[in-house]
Amino acid sequence: KAGVTQTPRYLIKTRGQQVTLSCSPISGHRSVSWYQQTPGQGLQFLFEYFSETQRNKGNFPGRFSGRQFSNSRSEMNVSTLELGDSALYLCASLRGGSTDTQYFGPGTRLTVL
Amino acid sequence: KQEVTQIPAALSVPEGENLVLNCSFTDSAIYNLQWFRQDPGKGLTSLLLIQSSQREQTSGRLNASLDKSSGRSTLYIAASQPGDSATYLCAVSRETSGSRLTFGEGTQLTVNP
Numbered sequence: 001k002a003g004v005t006q007t008p009r010y011l012i013k014t015r016g017q018q019v020t021l022s023c024s025p026i027s028g029h030r031s032v033s034w035y036q037q038t039p040g041q042g043l044q045f046l047f048e049y050f051s052e053t054q055r056n057k058g059n060f061p062g063r064f065s066g067r068q069f070s071n072s073r074s075e076m077n078v079s080t081l082e083l084g085d086s087a088l089y090l091c092a093s094l095r096g097g098s099t100d101t102q103y104f105g106p107g108t109r110l111t112v113l
Numbered sequence: 114k115q116e117v118t119q120i121p122a123a124l125s126v127p128e129g130e131n132l133v134l135n136c137s138f139t140d141s142a143i144y145n146l147q148w149f150r151q152d153p154g155k156g157l158t159s160l161l162l163i164q165s166s167q168r169e170q171t172s173g174r175l176n177a178s179l180d181k182s183s184g185r186s187t188l189y190i191a192a193s194q195p196g197d198s199a200t201y202l203c204a205v206s207r208e209t210s211g212s213r214l215t216f217g218e219g220t221q222l223t224v225n226p
Contacts, residue, residue, distance in 0.1 A: 004156075006156075031212060033212065033213070033214075035214075042216055042217075042218050042219070043202070043204075043214075043216040044216075045213050045214065045215070048212060048213060055212075056212070056213045058213070088154075090156055090157065092157075092214075094212060100212070101147065101159050101162045102147065102159065102212065102214065103159060104149070104156040104157035104158070104159070105156050106155060106156040107155070107156045109154070
């Protein structure tokens with residue numbers, strides 16, 4: 001069974017640009033969550049999508065947005081990039097129940113110059 | 114607001130030693146607690162998931178316990194090996210936040226040959 005895949009694995013952007021990250025969950029999983037990991041703030045929850053609907057949202061500005069497609073694949077978009085957006089972005093996949101084990105992808109390393 | 118604390122922040126032990134990592138959380142209204150392992154620059158690997166109604170879970174050399182009323186969990190690693198070197202993270206999901214995980218800062222473990 002294939003794991004969670006994230007593309008691209010590495011990105012370098014400049015301030016003001018926008019970026020789109022992709023996450024494909026484990027087959028049969030309907031929920032995708034996104035997290036930002038930085039040395040200073042640790043792992044912070046961005047949002048969760050379940051069956052194409054945002055089910056939960058963290059405390060991030062509106063520049064961070066996401067969506068989920070009918071095949072459960074999810075994309076995350078960050079507009080008007082800032083230096084502080086440099087981070088490892090991780091997505092997690094679970095079947096759908098809140099008590100399920102969450103499986104994480106390898107992450108996308110975003111560097112903003 | 115749920116806060117998760119992990120002690121110690123870093124730990125260095127000789128190979129073969131048994132060790133305990135600690136995790137505490139401020140709000141006992143949790144769905145479950147999950148322990149993860151993260152290798153440098155990589156995603157998270159799920160180690161153990163404990164539901165709020167459970168007291169412990171075991172997998173191989175790993176044993177995790179949960180005391181929900183006191184807001185504590187421990188991860189016990191038996192007969193440590195150099196391959197166990199990684200950062201260990203605990204995370205909780207709250208009853209009111211579904212599958213959203215709140216993470217601790219992690220314990221960086223080094224097992225010396």
